[in-house]
Amino acid sequence: MTFRQQLINWRRELHQHPELSGQEVETTARLRHWLAGAGLRLPQYPLSTGVVAEVGKGEKVIALRADIDALPIEESSGVDFSSGNPGVMHACGHDVHSSVMLGAALLLKEHEKQLPGRVRIIFQPAEENFTGAKAVIKAGALEGVSAIFGMHNEPGLPVGTFATRGGAFYANVDRFVIRVRGKGAHAARPHEGNDAILLAGQLVTALQSIASRNISTLESVVVSVTRIQGGNTWNVLPESVELEGTVRTHQPPIQRQVEKRIRELAEGFATAFGAQIEVEWYAGPTTLVNDEKWAAFATRVAQDTGYSTQTADVHMGGEDFAVYLKTIPGAFVSIGSASEFGLHHPAFNPDEALIEGAARYFASLAEQALIEN
Structure with a gap:
């Protein structure tokens, strides 16, 4: 079996058996089996799921990271290796990322004696819930690591295309829940109540004005209300309505300004309507900020490996890799996967042609980073 086909087979097996964040027990077992079978060392870290492998010797340590969890989505891609777990799918391509780093591990193992240090390959659980x-x-898996690199497949880019940028790349991700409490009433006698649905609707409209009227148009910011829940029948005005949504920014001052404005609007509407409005704020992963040096280095290696490279646009999605980059320097990159349907779509279907090339790229990147560092 060719190296390319082996990686594709592994990807398809992972795709058929997706597991949600923190539940990646079978995925972990498969990865451990494949890595151990290839002779990789598997240092023991106190992780309930996820695997860490290592190759090479010496004091220098460079890390590569893949994510391994799936999403609560019913697959409709139509591929003959579709998910066998109802309601769970690798709709973000973490199965692809894992097969890429498996390939890099195998390539590094082939010339382990020539490596000027160690490469630690982290197969991380629970990226989707940012834990x-x-x-x-x-668990200590970053101890001694001087730089870390990771990837995400990019369905909007052709296979053979590479993109990254120095500085802010992926967005800060915050979640908010707003609970509006008025007074219930018969739908035919609204004047006897305090219509929580009317208030919630106007609040949604006001929230959309934050990005366009309170923040400079030169800044990147998204405020999206994604869920509205209230009422249980057609002829009763409900007493309460709950809104939920997300805020995406790239700069901490803008993040704080948006949160402040949301709270101000909620307080103002509560006063104006004589209602109660409660805002709960859940901070997600911080902005992913690539080290300028390592982003440029990663791009040069990509060019040498045969990729068509470009500077990535800022991304409004979130990425758990940001947590690593607040601890040690490194770079996160995009590799083209040419899917007709985007990330988190039930018909997402990345082109498997990217896998072998990306594996060879990351093996080369890790080895050259050990020399550069």
Whole structure:
């Protein structure tokens, strides 16, 4: 079996058996089996799921990272290796990322004696709920690491295309829940109540004005209300409505300004309507900030490996890799996967042609980073 086909087979097996964040037990077992079978060392870290492998010797340590969890999505891609777990799918391509880093591990193992240090390959659990990177760091898997590199497939780029940028790349991700409490009433006698739905609707409209009227148009910011829940029948005005949504920014001052404005609007509407409005704020992963040196280095290696390279646009999605980059320097990159459907779509179907090339790229990147560092 060719190297390319082996990686594709592994990817397809992972794709058929997806597991949600923190539940990647079978995925972990498969990865451990494949890595151990290839002769990789598997240092023991206190992780309930996820695997860490290592190759080489010496004091210098460079890390590579893949994510391994899936999403609560029912697959509709139509591929003959579709998910066998109902309601769970690798709709973000973490199966692809894992196969890429498996390939890099195998290539590095082939010339382990020539490596000027160690490469630690981290197969991280729970990226989708933003808890995995913190668990990996707490377990000690970054100890001694001087730089770390990771990837995400990019369905909007052709296979053979590479993109990254120095500085802010992926966004800070915050989640908010707003609970509006008015007074219920018969739908035919609204004047006897305090319509929580009317208030919630106007609040949604006001929230959309934050990005366009309170923040400079030169800044990147998104405020999205993604869930509205209230009422349980057609002829009753409900007493309460709950809104949920997300805020995406790249600069901490803008993040703080948006949160402040949301709270001000909620307080103002509560006063104006004689209602109660409660805002709960959940801070997600911070902005992913690539080290300028390592982003430029990663791009040069990509060019040498045969990729068509470009500077990536800022990304409004979140990425747990950001937590690593607050601890040690490194770079996160995009590799083209040419899928008709985007990330988190039930028909997402990345082109497997990217896998072998990306594996060879990361093996080369890790080896050259050991020399550069």
